[in-house]
Amino acid sequence: MIWKPERLAGWGNHPSQLCRVARPERLRELRELSVAPGGTLAWRGLGRSYGDASLNAGDGVVLLGRLNRFREFDPSTGLLECEAGASLADIIACFLPRGFFPPVTPGTRAVTVGGAVACDVHGKNHHRDGAFSAHVSELTLLTVGGQLLRCSRREHPDVFWATVGGMGLTGCIVTVRLALQRVSSAFLTVVQRRTADLQQTMQQLATLDAEHRYTVAWVDGMAGGRSLGRAVVSGADHASGAPAGRGPLSPPAHRRGTVPFPAPNWFLSPTMVRGFGALRYHRSADGARYLADFDAFFYPLDSLAHWNRLYGRRGFLQYQFVLPEATALEGMTRVLETLHRAGHPPFLAVLKRLGAAGEGLLSFPRAGYTLALDLPVGPPELFALLRRLDEEVAFRGGRVYLAKDARLAPDLFRAMYPQLPAFLALKERLDPDGRLATSLSRRLGITA
């Protein structure tokens, strides 16, 4: 296997670390690599986790995107078995024309199925359909011993629930069996409501959750004071038809732009951001109903390739946390106010109500509200500030999302993820020599 040194970063471009990179193109190469002696190994798909979850500073990172073949599909049930390097984009391109769509999708389709399982990602339908793992019936895990372990809710359930949301630390996810959902149209009917403050936003989300499969709130992160948390809240469902003159399963092709190089660091200045947030808020009519194609509704940011470069070379942090229903309003008000007062208003803020938690030992989603904030990497004070916010979140019974994280401290991580001891026991059993590690796992004290 060829290893080459390469500087890697997550989607947030912070941190960026020098790693050794290999890219198996055949299953045999992957097996050989997993048993070969040497340093520690981390798995990386399309590199869309934001922080250091797919990095391994100074050590091995294995790119899995070439192992991306579909293995089996049953059109009567929608069950798809594929290699873990297949992306949601591959799945949509191949199966949407046949009337199938991923059961759960994050805000980008440029993620691999393996990454979606390892991070147990959620989507705008979490309140109804749960996280990604709820639709995974089986997976095969390549352990460091070179053994292929088939795991499901019945077979090795302990390994299954440690691997789901397990950030790739239990082994390499090689294949996944996933239930696609049947859709009769590539379009969604969307309703939109504008809210005046955070309390209204949360109420509106709860109301729309009862009626719609997908809900989300784009919060105007720059609005403070009495308008703090004002938002455009959308509820959507798969449509049954399409706009006149279009086949229901043939959505329009969108022009895609790209950001060819990193913007200067001052580019996303608070003034720019304030203008953008207000524009978005005021341009959205309250009570609007419209038909959107899946691309525009689920993946608005995919239309601009490398949009993360807008934050410049310094990169950005995405701060995403969940708070239980009872403490969410107070906690989120505190978080937003603190950021405003410190002069770090978030550029992008997305609020979502989550349904019940799954069984993944390190899975992020739990019942309550989750808020995701984009913050340009700033001075050391920003990190100290975020540490204080972590304490708020932990104190109120919430947790920070590891797939987005680049900076959480081990003590607070342990407080946020109470099932960590069970995970560590399983990790010890599957990987006694500690071969599997990432920069994230070392930072959080999961591995040495």
Place this chain on the structure above:
Amino acid sequence: MSRGTFLVVGATSTIGRCVARRLAAEGCGLCLTGRDPEELAAVAADIAVRCGRPPLAVPLEARDFGSYPALMDACGAIPGGLAGAVITWGMPEDPLARTDPAATAQVVEVNLTAPALLLEWLADRLGPGSCLAVLSSVAGDRGRADTRLYGAAKAGLNVFLAGLRAHCDRRGIRVLTVKLGRVDTRLSFGLAGAFLAISPESAAKAVVRSLRRGRGTVYIPGWWRWIMLALRSLPEGLFRRLPR
């Protein structure tokens, strides 16, 4: 392009599987060969899921010349016959085994002997309007220190293909020499100059496009034609001194 059935020889290589996916997406039938049975099954299953009909999969090792007739029999049984074939075989040289006769023979066999032999079998069986596309390399255009054996074998293949083209021309079979520049696969992973590499998907797209309407020698990406023209016209003394 006719939507007939295409043979992809070496379908388990990264470019081979991308070519197969592309052809399947366009609605063509496929017959795939590969050396590694596990990989061949994986690629065949992928194609079956993507286009709804399973391809024919025939295990084939380039240097096992005796197994070619079995492949020809399998292809002969395809209803409507073959509309064309893409041969992706290729093997780089191991600089550490330059004095090993077996290693040297292997490079020459995989890059030259095997495709020449297989193409003779195929040319006898294809009908008018069909196309044979053979992946070669710009390395065959000029001798370089680090790829001297590989380049020599590919140069030999290029000459063979020009001859085969003349032979097949009257029978209405197009023979394409596809000279690939650097493609982002195992061969170029970790090498300097990776920024010149194109993705295997875009290489496959160009291969399929030339299957449809290419003639003679095709460079992928196209600008390699002008680079190689410039490099070929340099006097050897000067070429040797170019930075690598």
